Amino acid sequence: MSPQRADQRYGTIPRMALAAAARWGGVPAVVDGEARYTFTELAEETRRVTAALVATGVQPGDRIALWAPNSAAWIPAALGILGAGAWLVPLNTRFKATEAAYVLQKADARSLFVVDEFMGTDHVGELRAVDPGLRVLTDVVRIPSPGTRTGAAWQAFLARGDGHLAAGDERIAAGTADDICDIIFTSGTTGKPKGVLLRHGASLRCYDSINIAYRLHQGDRHLVTTPFFHCFGYKAGWMLSLLAGACTFPVAVFDADVALGIIQSEGITHIPGAPTVFTSLLHHPRRGDYDLSSLHTAMVGAASIPITLPGEMVRDLGFRTVMAGYGLTENHAIVAFSRPDDAADEAARSVGHPAPDMEVRILGDDGTEVPQGQPGEIVVRSYAQMSGYYLDPEATAATIRDGWLHTGDVGIIDDAGRLHITDRKKDIFIVGGFNVSPAEIESELCRLDDVAQVAVVGVPDERMGEVGCAFVVAKPGHTVDPAEVLAHARETMANYKVPRAVEVVDALPTNATGKVLKHELRAAYTARRRVSE
Numbered sequence: 001m002s003p004q005r006a007d008q009r010y011g012t013i014p015r016m017a018l019a020a021a022a023r024w025g026g027v028p029a030v031v032d033g034e035a036r037y038t039f040t041e042l043a044e045e046t047r048r049v050t051a052a053l054v055a056t057g058v059q060p061g062d063r064i065a066l067w068a069p070n071s072a073a074w075i076p077a078a079l080g081i082l083g084a085g086a087w088l089v090p091l092n093t094r095f096k097a098t099e100a101a102y103v104l105q106k107a108d109a110r111s112l113f114v115v116d117e118f119m120g121t122d123h124v125g126e127l128r129a130v131d132p133g134l135r136v137l138t139d140v141v142r143i144p145s146p147g148t149r150t151g152a153a154w155q156a157f158l159a160r161g162d163g164h165l166a167a168g169d170e171r172i173a174a175g176t177a178d179d180i181c182d183i184i185f186t187s188g189t190t191g192k193p194k195g196v197l198l199r200h201g202a203s204l205r206c207y208d209s210i211n212i213a214y215r216l217h218q219g220d221r222h223l224v225t226t227p228f229f230h231c232f233g234y235k236a237g238w239m240l241s242l243l244a245g246a247c248t249f250p251v252a253v254f255d256a257d258v259a260l261g262i263i264q265s266e267g268i269t270h271i272p273g274a275p276t277v278f279t280s281l282l283h284h285p286r287r288g289d290y291d292l293s294s295l296h297t298a299m300v301g302a303a304s305i306p307i308t309l310p311g312e313m314v315r316d317l318g319f320r321t322v323m324a325g326y327g328l329t330e331n332h333a334i335v336a337f338s339r340p341d342d343a344a345d346e347a348a349r350s351v352g353h354p355a356p357d358m359e360v361r362i363l364g365d366d367g368t369e370v371p372q373g374q375p376g377e378i379v380v381r382s383y384a385q386m387s388g389y390y391l392d393p394e395a396t397a398a399t400i401r402d403g404w405l406h407t408g409d410v411g412i413i414d415d416a417g418r419l420h421i422t423d424r425k426k427d428i429f430i431v432g433g434f435n436v437s438p439a440e441i442e443s444e445l446c447r448l449d450d451v452a453q454v455a456v457v458g459v460p461d462e463r464m465g466e467v468g469c470a471f472v473v474a475k476p477g478h479t480v481d482p483a484e485v486l487a488h489a490r491e492t493m494a495n496y497k498v499p500r501a502v503e504v505v506d507a508l509p510t511n512a513t514g515k516v517l518k519h520e521l522r523a524a525y526t527a528r529r530r531v532s533e
Helices: 006-010 013-024 039-056 074-083 097-107 123-130 152-159 165-174 200-214 231-244 256-266 275-282 309-317 393-399 438-445 482-492 518-532
Strands: 028-032 035-038 063-067 087-090 111-114 140-142 180-186 194-199 221-224 247-250 270-273 297-300 321-326 358-363 376-382 404-413 419-424 429-431 434-436 451-461 465-474 501-504
Touching (some): 006 200, 013 231, 028 231, 035 039, 039 165, 087 097, 097 123, 097 180, 097 194, 111 123, 140 152, 200 321, 221 231, 231 247, 256 275, 275 309, 297 309, 429 465, 434 438, 438 465, 438 482, 451 518, 465 482, 482 501
Parallel strands (some): 063 087, 221 247
Antiparallel strands (some): 180 194
């Protein structure tokens, strides 16, 4: 008889965390500088958070936002929110207040868990300045900053639940595998982020399956550099650690020197991250001064992988396994991943085989399946499909058609059954692991008085994988200063969205229907770059 799947064993993410405490007790579960939790302590704090929320009147299906960097405190805060049956809305830590306010309004979040400040930014103060009428501002919960586990505001919040632990436990016990756990907002081709509805059971099942290749086990030490506001850091990060009995080491802001020190001092075995994380470690001038012999497995994702990177990671960093993966938030961020017997350099050539129990097809422009080895749109059918976009049935219907999730990505399946990503039908590009919607940037830059049209494309960058380049057309009789465009971008959007170059052009190339031919813009940029080099 095969062992029960994780979704069948636990049902919900908080119940999985409580089961982990029953199994591993006093073993370290989270280490973040001076802030440390054993599995038991993490479970108890989760219960206290849930009790405090229940006592406050939070009901199943309420939306609660969490805007904070990776930290020890993020984990019991998230687990407690989920335990109350609320839907967690993680916010990108790089959002400007205007971007965060849009998500908070769209989700109609009733509460906001937030650190006092991050990277010199007072999130709550900026939100009040942008939209003092936001619902979340009536219930702001201050969580401990990275490296700390307590604080007067946090203790005051937890005290709300005194005498309500039993009610909180009842709420945790009432959750089901089919319940919504998160609304994760992701950029789309329409420009504005869309809220993806994910479920407890599918989350557990997906990331239990990915451990076929990642092989995270009890006693392993997991350095999570990927942000908790995304599935890569949340579900493939600390949630997978709890499932496996491993210890999570959160990284709030990646610094190669600090990371190398943690690898050496803590005996780190596993690291998930975008290619930039590993290239930074490889190229650190004092890498040879550190003992990296504990490293075992790397999970590389969120961007295309340079062809030489996996081999360098094995040779120079000492990893025994380098795995690649591909997914999108709309499918709980898993579609395919490497297998344990794949050669390391395979991670740069393909994204591996489809995940267990996932059907993947390649469709041509006419909607029919193409012959093996031919490119087409990747479509997926599985238990992992999102429950839809929050309050957006039209976008949901456009993405899931006849039971198949249309990814907007172009790929092929080779003779060995491996999936290769060859292009993106969508305009989205990826900067250092962060999805960027050109339409969102274009809309913002068109607010400038002198600007008539803007087209933003992703162009290659050695360090970040891709960066944005904005092609700007001035209004008749006006002039556009590229420096002013960049200054406006820096003031109004997260830094990874800010174009790295602005080119003023007389007109944008278009086809007969008026659609901007972005491939021509990319080609022109590349040609000029070659000439300049």
